[in-house]
Amino acid sequence: MIETAARHDETDAHYKVPDVAGYAEVPHEEKVRLFEQVKGDFRFGDYLYGCYECGICVAACPSAKFYDFSPRRVAQAAAREDVDLIYQQMQEDIWECSQCFSCLRCPRGNNPGGIITIMREVAVNNGLASAKQALVGYSRIIYKIMSSGTQVSPDMLRSDAFPDWGPETADVADNLDLWRRALPAETMHTTSTGWSVADKTLVELYLIWLETGALDMIADVDSGLHSILLELMEERLEEEGIQL
Amino acid sequence: MTIPIGALRRQKAATEPVTDRRSLEDPRAELLELERQGELIVQKIDREAVTVSTKYGREKRIQKSHLWHHKSCGQCGHIPGYSTSIFWVMRHLGYDYHDPSDQTSCTAWNYYASATSNAAAQAAVAVRNFAAAYESGYFPLIHCGTSYGHYKEVREELIGHPELRAQVRDIMAKLGKPLVLPEEIVHYSEWFHALRDEIAAKQVRDMSGIVVTVHPACHYYKLVEGDAIYDPDIYGGQRTAVVTGLAQALGAEVRNYSTWFDCCGFGFRHILVQRDFTRSFATLRKIEVMKEEANPDVVLTHDTGCVTTLDKSQFAARAHERNVGLAVLSEAQFAALAMGAHPYRVCQLHWHSADYRPLLEKLGIDWEKAWEEFQSDLRRLESGEKRYLDWDDVDA
Ligand code: SF4
Ligand code: SF4
Numbered sequence: 001m002i003e004t005a006a007r008h009d010e011t012d013a014h015y016k017v018p019d020v021a022g023y024a025e026v027p028h029e030e031k032v033r034l035f036e037q038v039k040g041d042f043r044f045g046d047y048l049y050g051c052y053e054c055g056i057c058v059a060a061c062p063s064a065k066f067y068d069f070s071p072r073r074v075a076q077a078a079a080r081e082d083v084d085l086i087y088q089q090m091q092e093d094i095w096e097c098s099q100c101f102s103c104l105r106c107p108r109g110n111n112p113g114g115i116i117t118i119m120r121e122v123a124v125n126n127g128l129a130s131a132k133q134a135l136v137g138y139s140r141i142i143y144k145i146m147s148s149g150t151q152v153s154p155d156m157l158r159s160d161a162f163p164d165w166g167p168e169t170a171d172v173a174d175n176l177d178l179w180r181r182a183l184p185a186e187t188m189h190t191t192s193t194g195w196s197v198a199d200k201t202l203v204e205l206y207l208i209w210l211e212t213g214a215l216d217m218i219a220d221v222d223s224g225l226h227s228i229l230l231e232l233m234e235e236r237l238e239e240e241g242i243q244l
Numbered sequence: 245m246t247i248p249i250g251a252l253r254r255q256k257a258a259t260e261p262v263t264d265r266r267s268l269e270d271p272r273a274e275l276l277e278l279e280r281q282g283e284l285i286v287q288k289i290d291r292e293a294v295t296v297s298t299k300y301g302r303e304k305r306i307q308k309s310h311l312w313h314h315k316s317c318g319q320c321g322h323i324p325g326y327s328t329s330i331f332w333v334m335r336h337l338g339y340d341y342h343d344p345s346d347q348t349s350c351t352a353w354n355y356y357a358s359a360t361s362n363a364a365a366q367a368a369v370a371v372r373n374f375a376a377a378y379e380s381g382y383f384p385l386i387h388c389g390t391s392y393g394h395y396k397e398v399r400e401e402l403i404g405h406p407e408l409r410a411q412v413r414d415i416m417a418k419l420g421k422p423l424v425l426p427e428e429i430v431h432y433s434e435w436f437h438a439l440r441d442e443i444a445a446k447q448v449r450d451m452s453g454i455v456v457t458v459h460p461a462c463h464y465y466k467l468v469e470g471d472a473i474y475d476p477d478i479y480g481g482q483r484t485a486v487v488t489g490l491a492q493a494l495g496a497e498v499r500n501y502s503t504w505f506d507c508c509g510f511g512f513r514h515i516l517v518q519r520d521f522t523r524s525f526a527t528l529r530k531i532e533v534m535k536e537e538a539n540p541d542v543v544l545t546h547d548t549g550c551v552t553t554l555d556k557s558q559f560a561a562r563a564h565e566r567n568v569g570l571a572v573l574s575e576a577q578f579a580a581l582a583m584g585a586h587p588y589r590v591c592q593l594h595w596h597s598a599d600y601r602p603l604l605e606k607l608g609i610d611w612e613k614a615w616e617e618f619q620s621d622l623r624r625l626e627s628g629e630k631r632y633l634d635w636d637d638v639d640a
Contacts (some may be wrong), residue, residue: 026261039361042292042363042401042405042407042408043363043401046404047245053360060523062507062509062511062529063511063521065525065529066521066524066525067521070375085462094585095513098507098509098510098511098512098514098521099357099467099469099512100462100463100466100507100510100511101393101463101464102460102505103463104466104467104469105466109249117355117356117359120359121359121362123359124358124359124360131359133347134358134519135358135360135539136514137517138358138513138516139356141354141357141358141516142354142358142360145349145351145354146354146574149348149349149351150317150320150321150349151317151318151349151353151354152317152318152320152321152349152353152432153317153321154321154322154324155320156321157322160557163555163596164519164523164556164559164560165559166556166559166596166597168595168596168597169597171594172594172595175425175622178399178622178625178626179594179595179622180324181588181625181631181633182618182621182625182631182632182633183324183328183592183621183632183633184328184331184589184590184634184635184637184638185327185328185331185343186319186330186343186632187315187320187343187344187345188324188327188328189632191544193321194315194316194317194318194319194321194349195315195317195319195345195347196345197345197347197348198345198346200346201345201346201347201348201376202348204372205348205372206367206551207415207419208365208368208369208372208415208419209365211368211418212361212362212364212365212368212411212415213364213365214360214361214362214364214365215363217360217362218360221360232630233624242516
């Protein structure tokens with residue numbers, strides 16, 4: 001049973017009014033339900049042992065230097081089971097984390113970055129507004145990794161996608177096929193994947209996405225992408241004569 | 245007054261019975277115990293190995309040859325000279341390897357960027373790759389720092405959570421594969437560190453005038469920290485020894501800078517969809533600090549994301565007249581150059597953004613001539629004389 005944290009006054013400096021921040025306020029019970037999912041992850045107990053409030057994680061944290069963001073606040077909210085604050089963090093804070101794990105410097109043995117990984121998973125699974133927003137412009141990458149087994153491909157290097165990476169990006173794009181064929185490693189002549197991934201390997205990967213529910217995680221945040229990928233994988237498995 | 249140490253210790257032991265799970269003391273021993281119980285298979289080191297020391301003193305063995313290269317999608321895709329340099333150095337030291345197509349990426353870049361996966365899927369992807377290595381008989385060597393860190397996390401989770409083991413074992417059974425993990429999870433930079441004297445023995449270019457700063461990769465030494473290589477002779481054992489140990493063995497001067505512990509600013513999602521953060525962090529907290537405090541000729545690092553971030557983030561900062569303009573290489577490319585590798589045919593420096601030419605000049609490399617040589621290779625491909633270049637071509 002989660003102890004009920006006192007409802008926070010919306011004038012509290014730590015709280016933005018939800019509608020202004022772009023997400024819906026939900027009943028307290030819903031926040032409890034979401035936190036139960038975070039706490040129910042088998043890694044949660046490995047990631048949180050309490051908090052000294054020492055701020056060492058904040059000093060080490062790159063995101064804390066550029067955003068209104070603090071791994072200490074995340075660890076404390078989780079330790080206090082403050083479901084209001086945790087809900088707010090799931091809507092406003094978690095996508096700012098760089099997942100560098102510098103906060104593992106914590107003298108208490110906490111892993112604030114790991115808690116954030118779990119909170120993000122719960123946000124995606126439940127189709128929270130912050131997850132939908134975070135994944136805008138990101139769908140093509142999920143498509144690439146889930147369908148091809150490599151996330152970063154040479155043909156992503158285009159100057160319209162990376163205008164800030166300098167004129168060299170345009171050189172790569174203009175010469176892509178030729179430059180790839182000049183690579184001495186046989187597996188690396190590809191342009192749409194990092195290397196050539198065997199067909200049988202892809203089938204095994206699709207089975208993993210389907211068996212573990214990883215593919216279904218995106219059903220709420222991006223239903224279009226979910227159906228495209230599902231169709232692609234089922235078709236491929238059917239060709240192989242594999243029944244799920 | 246006497247402080248009741250014994251009583252305090254007992255009280256602490258009673259109230260804090262939890263173990264710190266950030267890093268198991270001896271994951272290898274735990275794996276072997278699970279193997280004895282029939283829970284999983286451990287792929288053993290079965291060739292000559294070099295013994296190195298890890299953060300808290302546990303010894304780790306690095307197999308020298310017969311290695312299964314777990315490639316990195318970010319290296320192969322965007323900095324291909326990183327991967328080709330790893331292969332080239334291994335070939336030139338005379339060690340055999342396997343470059344598989346039965347390999348997926350670890351998929352952790354996406355996981356840390358978007359959370360559109362879960363612990364079971366991530367563990368299954370890792371074990372599927374390990375099983376592919378096991379079936380081939382070659383021992384895995386991980387190219388990416390994030391794959392390496394993530395696989396160590398997965399190993400700890402599989403050791404600590406029987407229910408996850410059962411789930412992954414079931415999935416593997418459906419794929420016709422065993423639940424198998426290697427005796428040691430080894431990053432390529434550990435191989436370079438362990439073999440640094442052999443690399444230095446084949447050195448043909450003098451690095452003694454080169455000043456280097458090192459960016460240690462977060463996912464190499466912060467994730468499951470106990471498994472990273474440390475050496476009392478390098479930084480007094482207070483920082484990881486990889487990269488620095490190699491640069492020193494090659495005769496380069498490694499200079500210190502104050503923000504060495506900071507990450508590069510990659511951010512996983514930030515580098516793709518929120519690059520204002522990445523650019524700011526990489527230039528303000530890393531490149532500018534290095535330039536002001538150490539003024540190096542090159543930044544060396546040992547992970548996909550770090551090379552990408554530190555290299556690509558400098559272009560836009562130039563428009564703001566920031567103090568940037570530093571070559572960024574992986575230590576694998578640096579070692580290959582030291583051993584005489586071609587800057588374009590092997591190290592593929594034309595895929596980099598920050599200006600590396602002053603470094604080449606300092607090394608006595610005529611980059612204009614080298615670029616013309618590479619262009620003549622490309623003409624052979626364009627004329628249809630060859631469809632692809634191979635290892636003989638790059639050493640021609
Ligand atoms: S993992 Fe996230 S919270 Fe932890 S130090 Fe890195 S950016 Fe900060
Ligand atoms: S470093 Fe650990 S104990 Fe200190 S504030 Fe952060 S989470 Fe709490």
